[in-house]
Amino acid sequence: MFDQFRNNFPLDDSKWHEYTSYFNRMEVPAKTILLEEGEISKKLFIIEKGCIRVWVNTNGKDITTQFFFENQSVASIESFIKKFPSPVVVETIEPSVLWWIHKKDVDLIIEDIKDIPALRDRFINKLFERTFDYMKHFVSFIKDSPTQRYLNLIEERPQIPYRVPQHYIASYLGVSKVHLSRIKSKLLHEK
Amino acid sequence: MFDQFRNNFPLDDSKWHEYTSYFNRMEVPAKTILLEEGEISKKLFIIEKGCIRVWVNTNGKDITTQFFFENQSVASIESFIKKFPSPVVVETIEPSVLWWIHKKDVDLIIEDIKDIPALRDRFINKLFERTFDYMKHFVSFIKDSPTQRYLNLIEERPQIPYRVPQHYIASYLGVSKVHLSRIKSKLLHEK
DNA sequence: TTCATTTGATAACAAATGTTATCGTCTAAG
DNA sequence: CTTAGACGATAACATTTGTTATCAAATGAA
Numbered sequence: 001m002f003d004q005f006r007n008n009f010p011l012d013d014s015k016w017h018e019y020t021s022y023f024n025r026m027e028v029p030a031k032t033i034l035l036e037e038g039e040i041s042k043k044l045f046i047i048e049k050g051c052i053r054v055w056v057n058t059n060g061k062d063i064t065t066q067f068f069f070e071n072q073s074v075a076s077i078e079s080f081i082k083k084f085p086s087p088v089v090v091e092t093i094e095p096s097v098l099w100w101i102h103k104k105d106v107d108l109i110i111e112d113i114k115d116i117p118a119l120r121d122r123f124i125n126k127l128f129e130r131t132f133d134y135m136k137h138f139v140s141f142i143k144d145s146p147t148q149r150y151l152n153l154i155e156e157r158p159q160i161p162y163r164v165p166q167h168y169i170a171s172y173l174g175v176s177k178v179h180l181s182r183i184k185s186k187l188l189h190e191k
Numbered sequence: 192m193f194d195q196f197r198n199n200f201p202l203d204d205s206k207w208h209e210y211t212s213y214f215n216r217m218e219v220p221a222k223t224i225l226l227e228e229g230e231i232s233k234k235l236f237i238i239e240k241g242c243i244r245v246w247v248n249t250n251g252k253d254i255t256t257q258f259f260f261e262n263q264s265v266a267s268i269e270s271f272i273k274k275f276p277s278p279v280v281v282e283t284i285e286p287s288v289l290w291w292i293h294k295k296d297v298d299l300i301i302e303d304i305k306d307i308p309a310l311r312d313r314f315i316n317k318l319f320e321r322t323f324d325y326m327k328h329f330v331s332f333i334k335d336s337p338t339q340r341y342l343n344l345i346e347e348r349p350q351i352p353y354r355v356p357q358h359y360i361a362s363y364l365g366v367s368k369v370h371l372s373r374i375k376s377k378l379l380h381e382k
Numbered sequence: 383t384t385c386a387t388t389t390g391a392t393a394a395c396a397a398a399t400g401t402t403a404t405c406g407t408c409t410a411a412g
Numbered sequence: 413c414t415t416a417g418a419c420g421a422t423a424a425c426a427t428t429t430g431t432t433a434t435c436a437a438a439t440g441a442a
Contacts, residue, residue, distance in 0.1 A: 063334060114311075134322060135268075135325060138256070141329070174333050366429070370428085370429055
C-alpha cells in the first residue's frame with residue numbers, strides 16, 4: 001500500500017519503516033460509521049479501496065460536505081487537530097479497505113519532520129491547498145446555480161456522480177434529491 | 192500602529208524595526224479599489240482604520256465573500272501566494288487608513304522566521320484557523336436558512352450589520368437585497 | 383441650502399426549489 | 413427464486429426566493 005509513495009518522502013529507510021508501521025489495515029462494509037457526531041477524532045484514515053463521505057446532522061437530515069476516494073486521507077480535521085467533539089460524521093459509502101493511524105503517532109511524525117525543510121514546506125503547502133479548495137468550493141456555492149454546480153462536479157470530479165448515490169450528491173450540492181433529479185432531467189432533454 | 196503588537200513577536204529590536212519599516216501608510220476614500228479582478232496581488236494590507244470587502248464579479252453583479260475591519264490583514268490570498276490573476280476584487284467600504292507591504296518583503300520575512308519555532312508554529316496555526324473558518328462558514332451556508340445565517344452574523348460579527356451597507360450583506364449571506372429586507376422585517380414583526 | 387446619490391423598505395409578480403407521495407427498477411440477503 | 417430495501421424518476425402542490433418597480437429617508441458634495 002505505502003510502497004507506491006516511497007519516492008515522495010525524502011526519508012531514510014529506518015524512518016520510512018517506522019512511520020509506515022504505525023498504520024493498521026481494516027476492511028469494513030458500506031455504511032460503516034468511522035466517527036460518530038460528538039466523538040473526538042483520534043484516528044486518521046487512508047483509503048486503499050472504497051469511498052467515504054463526511055456529513056453533518058441537521059435536525060434529523062444529513063447533509064454531505066465532503067467525499068473521499070482511493071489514496072486520500074480522511075478525518076474530521078478540526079476534531080482531530082484540536083481535540084474538539086466532532087460536528088460531523090465520517091461514514092463509508094462502499095465496502096472499503098482502510099489504513100488508520102493513531103493521532104499520537106501522527107503528532108510524533110509531524111514533530112519529527114518539522115526540521116526537514118522539504119517535508120515541512122510540503123506540509124505547509126498542503127494546508128494552503130486545503131484552504132484554497134474550501135475557498136473555491138465556497139465561491140462556487142454563492143456564485144453558481146445548482147445546475148452549474150452539478151456540471152462542475154461532473155467535469156471536475158467525475159468519480160463522484162459515477163460512484164456515489166444521488167441523494168448524497170444532492171445534499172452536497174445544496175439541493176433536495178428531487179430537485180437534483182429535475183436538474184438531470186432538464187439537462188438530458190436539451191436546454 | 193505596530194507598537195501595540197510588539198509583545199506578540201519574540202524578535203530582537205533590530206529585526207522588529209526592520210520588519211515594521213517595510214510597511215507604508217496610506218489614506219484612501221470609500222469605494223477605493225485596492226486590487227482589480229485579474230490583477231496579480233503584490234501587496235498585503237493591514238487596516239488601521241476603516242473596512243474592506245472582497246467580492247467576485249458574477250456576470251455584472253458583485254457578490255461579497257469577505258469583510259475585514261481594523262487590525263486585520265487583507266489580500267487576495269490565493270493570488271498573493273501563487274501569483275495567479277486574482278478572481279476577486281478588494282475594495283474599501285469606508286474611508287480607510289491602511290498599511291501595506293510588498294509581497295517580496297513578506298516573502299523575506301517568512302523565510303526569515305521559518306527557523307524561529309514559536310513564530311513558525313503560529314504561522315502554521317494561522318493557516319489551520321483560516322481553513323477552519325472557511326469550513327465553518329461553508330457548513331453554515333448549506334445547513335442554515337438565510338434567516339439563521341443573518342442571526343448568526345448579528346451574534347458572531349455584529350460590526351458587519353452595524354457598519355456595512357445592507358446590499359453587501361445580502362450578497363454575503365447569499366440572498367438578494369430585497370429578500371434580506373424581508374428577513375429583517377419578519378424578524379421585527381415577531382415570528 | 384439644494385440636489386444627486388445611496389440606502390432601505392415594500393408590493394406584485396415570476397421563477398426556483400422544497401415537500402410529499404407514488405411508482406418502477408435494481409440489488410442483496412434469505 | 414423471492415422479497416425487502418435502496419435508489420431514482422416524476423407529478424402535484426406549497427414555500428421560498430428573485431426580479432422589477434416605486435417610494436421615502438439619509439447622506440454627501442457643491
